[in-house]
Amino acid sequence: MLRPVRVQLDTIERPVIVEFMSKEHVSRMQSFDCGVDGDEQTEFAQKEAWDTHRRCLSTVFIVHDKEENIISYFTLSPFIVSLKIKDDMSDDKKRLVEELRAKLEELLGMDIKYTSVPTILLGQFGLQKEYRGKGVGGEILSKIILPYAVFYAATIGGVGLSLHAKKKVAKKFYLKKSPLAEGFQVISRGGTYELFYPFVDEVQKFRIELIKRSRTTK
Numbered sequence: 001m002l003r004p005v006r007v008q009l010d011t012i013e014r015p016v017i018v019e020f021m022s023k024e025h026v027s028r029m030q031s032f033d034c035g036v037d038g039d040e041q042t043e044f045a046q047k048e049a050w051d052t053h054r055r056c057l058s059t060v061f062i063v064h065d066k067e068e069n070i071i072s073y074f075t076l077s078p079f080i081v082s083l084k085i086k087d088d089m090s091d092d093k094k095r096l097v098e099e100l101r102a103k104l105e106e107l108l109g110m111d112i113k114y115t116s117v118p119t120i121l122l123g124q125f126g127l128q129k130e131y132r133g134k135g136v137g138g139e140i141l142s143k144i145i146l147p148y149a150v151f152y153a154a155t156i157g158g159v160g161l162s163l164h165a166k167k168k169v170a171k172k173f174y175l176k177k178s179p180l181a182e183g184f185q186v187i188s189r190g191g192t193y194e195l196f197y198p199f200v201d202e203v204q205k206f207r208i209e210l211i212k213r214s215r216t217t218k
């Protein structure tokens with residue numbers, strides 16, 4: 001998974017290349033600009049992405065065209081979603097956590113005795129401003145980010161994709177326009193929404209496939 005991968009994106013009618021960030025991307029990330037309301041993602045790309053990646057605090061993936069123009073970037077890292085019900089939690093939060101536990105138990109077909117479950121965190125995700133508002137983000141989420149998250153979960157354990165998004169972005173993009181909208185669970189609401197996309201089935205299938213492949217290449 002370290003080698004660059006080509007992915008066809010229908011929304012921009014040409015393939016893109018996805019790869020781990022490397023030193024060669026640093027100067028191009030300096031001119032990455034997410035545009036309106038994307039200051040956090042712009043600043044992260046320009047000032048923090050490389051240090052975060054090389055110190056292994058998360059993994060930065062670059063999505064670029066064949067001329068090396070950066071279209072998007074995102075970060076993945078291991079994460080934990082708490083299933084603990086605490087006395088000081090609001091009733092809304094308690095209900096959301098109970099719903100999540102029930103949903104996961106249904107998907108896993110077993111009781112979950114743990115107080116937390118491992119997930120893969122989508123920490124940062126931004127598009128170069130010219131590509132926003134055309135459905136490119138949704139395609140990257142479903143065709144690139146999700147398969148990578150499933151791959152990591154299949155190799156180290158994980159039951160879904162976690163992310164934190166501003167209320168507006170959560171409501172307009174993740175829970176409405178994105179191709180994954182139907183599957184997202186809301187874990188907490190507020191100025192920031194904590195969202196969780198369970199992918200237990202996909203991970204189980206992928207794990208079986210990985211085991212099969214490893215046996216045939218012996």
Ligand SMILES: CC(C)(COP(=O)(O)OP(=O)(O)OC[C@H]1O[C@@H](n2cnc3c(N)ncnc32)[C@H](O)[C@@H]1OP(=O)(O)O)[C@@H](O)C(=O)NCCC(=O)NCCS
Nearest residue numbers: 037038125126127132133134135136137165168172173177
């Ligand atoms: C969020 C993002 C990845 C979505 O990709 P996209 O290709 O633009 O997504 P779509 O075209 O399918 O849909 C975009 C919808 O989300 C909304 N949206 C996107 N970014 C938003 C933001 N920062 N604040 C409010 N709404 C936002 C758009 O207004 C649009 O909704 P509308 O058509 O009802 O106006 C991209 O817009 C982006 O990079 N935004 C800035 C950075 C950001 O907020 N990243 C998410 C961090 S969790």
